[in-house]
Amino acid sequence: MPATPAPLRIAVQKSGRLLDESIELLKECGIKIDNGRDQLKAPARNFNAEVLYLRNSDIPQYIQDGVADIGIIGENTLIEKEKDAEVVLKLGFSKCRLSLATPRGTKYEGVQALNGQRIATSYPNSLRGFLKKKGIEAEIHEISGSVEIAPNIGLADAICDLVSTGSTLFKNGLEEQDIILKSEAVIAASPKIDDARRAILDQLVFRIKSVLAARNQKYVLMNVPNDRIQEVTALLPGMRSPTVLPLAEAGWSSVHTVITEDRFWDIIDRLRATGAEGILVVPIAKMIV
Ligand SMILES: Nc1ncnc2c1ncn2[C@@H]1O[C@H](COP(=O)(O)OP(=O)(O)OP(=O)(O)O)[C@@H](O)[C@H]1O
Numbered sequence: 159m160p161a162t163p164a165p166l167r168i169a170v171q172k173s174g175r176l177l178d179e180s181i182e183l184l185k186e187c188g189i190k191i192d193n194g195r196d197q198l199k200a201p202a203r204n205f206n207a208e209v210l211y212l213r214n215s216d217i218p219q220y221i222q223d224g225v226a227d228i229g230i231i232g233e234n235t236l237i238e239k240e241k242d243a244e245v246v247l248k249l250g251f252s253k254c255r256l257s258l259a260t261p262r263g264t265k266y267e268g269v270q271a272l273n274g275q276r277i278a279t280s281y282p283n284s285l286r287g288f289l290k291k292k293g294i295e296a297e298i299h300e301i302s303g304s305v306e307i308a309p310n311i312g313l314a315d316a317i318c319d320l321v322s323t324g325s326t327l328f329k330n331g332l333e334e335q336d337i338i339l340k341s342e343a344v345i346a347a348s349p350k351i352d353d354a355r356r357a358i359l360d361q362l363v364f365r366i367k368s369v370l371a372a373r374n375q376k377y378v379l380m381n382v383p384n385d386r387i388q389e390v391t392a393l394l395p396g397m398r399s400p401t402v403l404p405l406a407e408a409g410w411s412s413v414h415t416v417i418t419e420d421r422f423w424d425i426i427d428r429l430r431a432t433g434a435e436g437i438l439v440v441p442i443a444k445m446i447v
């Protein structure tokens with residue numbers, strides 16, 4: 159009997175913004191993990207993997223060194239740490255951008271305005287690269303958090319930090335000026351991953367793709383008078399084409415299909431106008447594409 163390969167070592171953030179959605183995603187992939195807050199290393203119960211709970215900013219180094227085979231990490235951290243890792247899959251959560259901001263009302267007609275200025279940031283490498291590309295000489299002031307306070311306490315003229323809703327900038331009297339990069343959570347793989355673990359990773363990626371595909375879709379069922387079926391089905395997408403089944407009541411059919419979340423309301427309104435009734439919308443757990 160062939161030996162079971164060593165488990166895939168998955169690095170996730172120990173605590174912070176990425177943790178809950180990372181664990182939820184693995185769970186939706188059918189991978190059960192004991193809560194490892196104190197344990198720091200936890201085996202998966204029904205998949206050949208183990209989870210390493212690490213500091214977010216340390217994960218790129220662990221991936222490069224092959225201490226972790228893969229990690230769930232923000233692209234922004236991966237870029238900032240300048241470590242060797244392959245982005246295998248974008249995960250669609252923790253979307254944010256690394257931006258430059260200045261106090262509201264500051265005169266700013268392009269990045270040239272930053273020449274000779276002091277910029278506070280927790281992302282010195284990303285900022286340095288951006289300024290170099292733009293030919294701007296500025297003083298980078300590295301701080302590890304609460305960056306948005308820096309202009310208010312006279313520490314800097316501008317900041318470079320993550321922005322999502324923009325509410326932290328707003329509350330601190332700052333205005334977003336330029337975007338340096340856009341980021342979301344990704345699966346990153348080690349250059350040292352071996353073939354056996356790469357095969358486990360392929361299995362995991364297949365499951366994640368099925369979960370992510372399903373998140374954007376709804377399964378929709380409706381009753382349609384038979385003389386309207388053609389009009390209704392013309393409006394509908396489907397994995398192949400809509401399913402049409404006869405109802406017990408003569409003259410009516412049940413039509414089933416899959417609709418993308420962003421087209422959903424538009425299509426539903428048109429379906430009702432065309433004569434569809436009793437429309438049911440059901441979430442899809444997994445979608446094998
Ligand atoms: N406001 C936000 N909206 C969406 N995603 C965000 C936001 N802030 C951060 N992120 C994403 O979540 C990741 C983790 O952020 P978090 O604040 O939990 O850790 P951190 O303080 O950046 O890291 P460390 O543990 O190294 O101190 C970031 O690298 C980024 O990819």
Ligand SMILES: O=P(O)(O)OC[C@H]1O[C@H](OP(=O)(O)OP(=O)(O)O)[C@H](O)[C@@H]1O
Nearest residue numbers: 303304319320321322323324325326327
């Ligand atoms: O645009 P917004 O939606 O307001 O989000 C942006 C804020 O979120 C992050 O901080 P976080 O809350 O993670 O705090 P931290 O500095 O302790 O990591 C980031 O560093 C910004 O300060």
Ligand SMILES: [Mg+2]
Nearest residue numbers: 174175303320
């Ligand atoms: Mg943060």
